[in-house]
Amino acid sequence: xxxxxxxxxxxxxxxxxxxxxxxxxxxxxxxxxxxxxxxxxxxxxxxxxxxxxxxxxxxxxxxxxxxxxxxxxxxxxxxxxxxxxxxxxxxxxxxxxxxxxxxxxxxxxxxxxxxxxxxxxxxxxxxxxxxxxxxxxxxxxxxxxxxxxxxxxxxxxxxxxxxxxxxxxxxxxxxxxxxxxxxxxxxxxxxxxxxxxxxxxxxxxxxxxxxxxxxxxxxxxxxxxxxxxxxxxxxxxxxxxxxxxxxxxxxxxxxxxxxxxxxxxxxxxxxxxxxxxxxxxxxxxxxxxxxxxxxxxxxxxxxxxxxxxxxxxxxxxxxxxxxxxxxxxxxxxxxxxxxxxxxxxxxxxxxxxxxxxxxxxxxxxxxxxxxxxxxxxxxxxxxxxxxx
Amino acid sequence: xxxxxxxxxxxxxxxxxxxxxxxxxxxxxxxxxxxxxxxxxxxxxxxxxxxxxxxxxxxxxxxxxxxxxxxxxxxxxxxxxxxxxxxxxxxxxxxxxxxxxxxxxxxxxxxxxxxxxxxxxxxxxxxxxxxxxxxxxxxxxxxxxxxxxxxxxxxxxxxxxxxxxxxxxxxxxxxxxxxxxxxxxxxxxxxxxxxxxxxxxxxxxxxxxxxxxxxxxxxxxxxxxxxxxxxxxxxxxxxxxxxxxxxxxxxxxxxxxxxxxxxxxxxxxxxxxxxxxxxxxxxxxxxxxxxxxxxxxxxxxxxxxxxxxxxxxxxxxxxxxxxxxxxxxxxxxxxxxxxxxxxxxxxxxxxxxxxxxxxxxxxxxxxxxxxxxxxxxxxxxxxxxxxxxxxxxxxxxxxxxxxxxxxxxxxxxxxxxxxxxxxxxxxxxxxxxxxxxxxxxxxxxxxxxxxxxxxxxxxxxxxxxxxxxxxxxxxxxxxxxxxxxxxxxxxxxxxxxxxxxxxxxxxxxxxxxxxxxxxxxxxxxxxxxxxxxxxxxxxxxxxxxxxxxxxxxxxxxxxxxxxxxxxxxxxxxxxxxxxxx
Numbered sequence: 001x002x003x004x005x006x007x008x009x010x011x012x013x014x015x016x017x018x019x020x021x022x023x024x025x026x027x028x029x030x031x032x033x034x035x036x037x038x039x040x041x042x043x044x045x046x047x048x049x050x051x052x053x054x055x056x057x058x059x060x061x062x063x064x065x066x067x068x069x070x071x072x073x074x075x076x077x078x079x080x081x082x083x084x085x086x087x088x089x090x091x092x093x094x095x096x097x098x099x100x101x102x103x104x105x106x107x108x109x110x111x112x113x114x115x116x117x118x119x120x121x122x123x124x125x126x127x128x129x130x131x132x133x134x135x136x137x138x139x140x141x142x143x144x145x146x147x148x149x150x151x152x153x154x155x156x157x158x159x160x161x162x163x164x165x166x167x168x169x170x171x172x173x174x175x176x177x178x179x180x181x182x183x184x185x186x187x188x189x190x191x192x193x194x195x196x197x198x199x200x201x202x203x204x205x206x207x208x209x210x211x212x213x214x215x216x217x218x219x220x221x222x223x224x225x226x227x228x229x230x231x232x233x234x235x236x237x238x239x240x241x242x243x244x245x246x247x248x249x250x251x252x253x254x255x256x257x258x259x260x261x262x263x264x265x266x267x268x269x270x271x272x273x274x275x276x277x278x279x280x281x282x283x284x285x286x287x288x289x290x291x292x293x294x295x296x297x298x299x300x301x302x303x304x305x306x307x308x309x310x311x312x313x314x315x316x317x318x319x320x321x322x323x324x325x326x327x328x329x330x331x332x333x334x335x336x337x338x339x340x341x342x343x344x345x346x347x348x349x350x351x352x353x354x355x356x357x358x359x360x361x362x363x364x365x366x367x368x369x370x371x372x373x374x375x376x377x378x379x380x381x382x383x384x385x386x387x388x
Numbered sequence: 389x390x391x392x393x394x395x396x397x398x399x400x401x402x403x404x405x406x407x408x409x410x411x412x413x414x415x416x417x418x419x420x421x422x423x424x425x426x427x428x429x430x431x432x433x434x435x436x437x438x439x440x441x442x443x444x445x446x447x448x449x450x451x452x453x454x455x456x457x458x459x460x461x462x463x464x465x466x467x468x469x470x471x472x473x474x475x476x477x478x479x480x481x482x483x484x485x486x487x488x489x490x491x492x493x494x495x496x497x498x499x500x501x502x503x504x505x506x507x508x509x510x511x512x513x514x515x516x517x518x519x520x521x522x523x524x525x526x527x528x529x530x531x532x533x534x535x536x537x538x539x540x541x542x543x544x545x546x547x548x549x550x551x552x553x554x555x556x557x558x559x560x561x562x563x564x565x566x567x568x569x570x571x572x573x574x575x576x577x578x579x580x581x582x583x584x585x586x587x588x589x590x591x592x593x594x595x596x597x598x599x600x601x602x603x604x605x606x607x608x609x610x611x612x613x614x615x616x617x618x619x620x621x622x623x624x625x626x627x628x629x630x631x632x633x634x635x636x637x638x639x640x641x642x643x644x645x646x647x648x649x650x651x652x653x654x655x656x657x658x659x660x661x662x663x664x665x666x667x668x669x670x671x672x673x674x675x676x677x678x679x680x681x682x683x684x685x686x687x688x689x690x691x692x693x694x695x696x697x698x699x700x701x702x703x704x705x706x707x708x709x710x711x712x713x714x715x716x717x718x719x720x721x722x723x724x725x726x727x728x729x730x731x732x733x734x735x736x737x738x739x740x741x742x743x744x745x746x747x748x749x750x751x752x753x754x755x756x757x758x759x760x761x762x763x764x765x766x767x768x769x770x771x772x773x774x775x776x777x778x779x780x781x782x783x784x785x786x787x788x789x790x791x792x793x794x795x796x797x798x799x800x801x802x803x804x805x806x807x808x809x810x811x812x813x814x815x816x817x818x819x820x821x822x823x824x825x826x827x828x829x830x831x832x833x834x835x836x837x838x839x840x841x842x843x844x845x846x847x848x849x850x851x852x853x854x855x856x857x858x859x860x861x862x863x864x865x866x867x868x869x870x871x872x873x874x875x876x877x878x879x880x881x882x883x884x885x886x887x888x889x890x891x892x893x894x895x896x897x898x899x900x901x902x903x904x905x906x907x908x909x910x911x912x913x914x915x916x917x918x919x920x921x922x923x924x925x926x927x928x929x930x931x932x933x934x935x936x937x938x939x940x941x942x943x944x945x946x947x948x949x950x951x952x953x954x955x956x957x958x959x960x961x962x963x964x965x966x967x968x969x
Contacts, residue, residue: 095401096401097400097401156400195399195400195401195403199930201407202407202408202409203403203404203406203407203408204403204404204408204411205401205402205403205404206401206402207402207404209402213398213402216396216397216398217398217400217401217402219396220396220398220400223391223392223394226391226392227392230392
């Protein structure tokens with residue numbers, strides 16, 4: 001079935017098709033319509049889920065962790081300030097090994113107050129142990145929501161589906177909605193195994209751990225994050241076989257024969273495809289690599305995609321004050337393993353913060369700067385800032 | 389070996405190897421929740437000791453017969469009560485702080501009418517005991533005492549000098565407030581319960597008080613107040629002048645009193661209102677003459693309002709000095725009054741000004757109060773001006789004689805009379821069984837300012853007061869109003885004034901079943917557990933469970949940490965925290 005859906009509706013459809021059992025959420029612009037849609041679906045009998053109203057995002061995540069510990073499929077959504085309020089519980093969800101799925105609508109951080117898109121909220125949660133899946137379009141949002149449950153549950157790690165505020169959340173596109181029975185075949189009910197809060201056999205979870213065992217628990221998180229790279233590939237392959245839409249953690253676009261490669265994530269990738277076509281038509285040797293996963297970071301695929309390129313321009317719709325854009329940091333670190341003659345020069349660009357548009361013209365400007373400079377002017381270059 | 393293939397000897401997350409139930413976390417607490425049943429303000433002030441919160445709960449679930457039986461535990465006349473009681477319960481309703489009071493009397497009337505329409509009966513076994521009780525006076529006090537004594541297994545005979553039982557309910561209240569078929573229907577149930585009625589027998593004349601004293605083990609006196617207080621001025625024997633009691637009695641007997649077309653009614657109580665409203669129904673103009681102002685009128689506000697709707701006029705701060713006319717009354721000379729200091733009743737005293745004026749009238753009714761005819765009391769009764777001396781349970785100085793209703797020192801209302809009859813029934817039953825008023829003294833189980841007993845509470849069979857009953861009254865601040873939507877109450881509808889003035893048709897229209905249910909569901913059920921489950925849902929320790937023995941919930945003290953969330957989330961103040969020793 002095809003429907004015209006906003007990104008937020010696509011998230012809700014994804015969760016509903018995944019037979020999510022518990023939703024605990026707190027409304028915040030621009031996430032609100034996700035949880036409203038789910039509430040409507042529940043009220044209309046379209047989704048058989050328990051909806052927990054809470055007083056904050058911190059409580060929302062706490063309730064999700066509790067519900068997930070109870071052995072059921074659990075979902076929430078938030079953005080920006082809400083994600084920050086959840087921060088403590090995000091770490092806990094990982095440590096408790098609860099495969100909660102969260103849709104985060106990328107929203108810029110206050111102050112100054114903003115409701116528009118940038119990635120600072122989600123990249124700030126890099127160290128929480130959540131799998132992070134960035135989406136380019138509304139179809140990918142819906143499909144990734146379904147895949148996120150499968151990935152999270154098979155690893156018992158929480159997963160975040162990430163979409164740009166307004167560019168996706170409030171923009172409509174025609175979407176292919178998978179048949180629910182096919183989704184059920186693809187995604188069987190969550191099986192918590194032996195690790196769940198069984199009222200008939202109450203046990204204590206997450207209690208105090210002495211120094212002689214703490215590291216072992218944390219090590220397992222890291223091991224499973226490493227396994228996640230393979231699991232994500234398998235799940236995406238599976239999804240492609242069943243539903244005919246293929247996703248990769250790292251996807252090249254006209255990059256094989258390019259000298260200069262732009263590395264992008266989120267909606268910038270869709271503008272990027274047009275920008276690349278436009279520049280190619282002008283005869284420029286430029287290509288693009290879209291990264292879907294920040295965590296686990298797809299080091300090997302990325303190295304393979306960028307090996308031997310002359311120049312790599314990373315567009316970060318986020319930044320880490322005192323360092324650089326987060327994607328640029330990760331890519332610099334990953335490419336360091338290449339021998340010097342195969343290692344491209346990395347140009348880091350900061351653009352599009354607080355919802356400022358990254359247009360084809362912006363990408364063209366970034367490409368020009370990259371092509372013209374033998375070395376980057378600085379560790380990162382801010383695009384479109386109105387200096388006086 | 390590859391990093392991702394390695395294992396460690398711990399599970400994915402830390403988890404106890406044994407059941408966590410061994411860890412009795414409840415031992416840390418310093419306070420514990422208690423489920424208690426407290427008294428709602430409506431119940432607390434009900435002179436008849438009804439369990440209003442209880443029957444509201446049942447009615448809200450459509451359990452009408454059970455609701456009827458719950459009222460009948462306390463009060464034999466729900467259909468009468470729902471009509472004539474001035475429902476001070478509604479003034480005290482906690483819902484008044486929220487939106488509107490619950491229309492308790494209309495729900496009670498519905499339940500009473502349901503009982504009558506479905507011929508519901510109270511069945512009692514024959515008298516279990518040889519002792520017999522004489523009841524003198526078949527008014528609300530006497531009938532109630534008879535009813536409860538009969539239910540307690542005693543043989544009861546009831547004497548009344550009138551042609552029919554009912555007392556003031558029959559002869560004092562006009563049928564637009566209390567239709568006769570309702571009265572007859574409710575009283576007939578006593579007949580079926582085996583109460584022996586000795587009607588048209590005047591004790592003190594047809595049979596002597598001494599013979600009752602000899603033949604019965606106990607006697608209840610509920611002979612009422614049938615003597616109209618005199619105005620104490622000249623000319624009261626002129627034609628066209630009635631006192632309220634004889635006027636209303638004539639009306640209730642179906643006689644047409646010979647009264648004029650312009651009536652002056654003297655007095656400010658409910659009888660005065662009744663007389664004025666009846667006069668309007670007889671086609672006369674009626675003016676109430678009262679010596680104080682409207683604020684001091686003892687009549688109920690709704691009655692005053694309905695009288696006004698029906699065209700009754702009011703003349704305040706005026707007191708009769710003389711009556712004009714030859715054979716028939718032609719007018720009254722009135723003295724203007726002013727308001728002075730507060731008197732003992734907390735109302736401002738009328739003070740004469742010396743200034744007079746006249747009004748014309750061709751009929752006059754005096755309604756300034758009723759008292760007991762002293763000559764009707766047994767000679768051995770101790771009384772002060774007709775007010776019989778009795779303890780708070782109704783026992784007089786002549787120990788086998790008990791008293792209730794208008795002859796003792798309580799407000800002269802049907803509801804207070806019913807309460808006093810029940811109180812005396814308990815006292816008589818205990819007296820006959822030789823139970824001293826010691827540690828189980830009913831004093832511990834009385835509700836309210838008038839000290840009325842709730843029998844279900846006394847017996848422990850009430851719907852709600854089963855768990856740690858407490859006489860503490862719940863007020864609005866004890867509630868959690870978050871859980872109650874604001875919903876305006878259903879208003880009582882009255883028939884149009886021109887319909888009313890055509891005859892004696894009942895003025896208030898009944899509520900529909902939907903309206904009754906919606907009103908009953910508005911009840912907060914203050915202080916009573918309705919098994920809403922909030923305590924259970926909110927307990928972070930899962931330590932509150934359904935009571936395996938039946939009603940309500942229990943807290944598992946092994947795991948309750950004493951956080952008090954349950955008490956906070958109880959919508960109706962039926963829980964409290966107790967510090968532990």
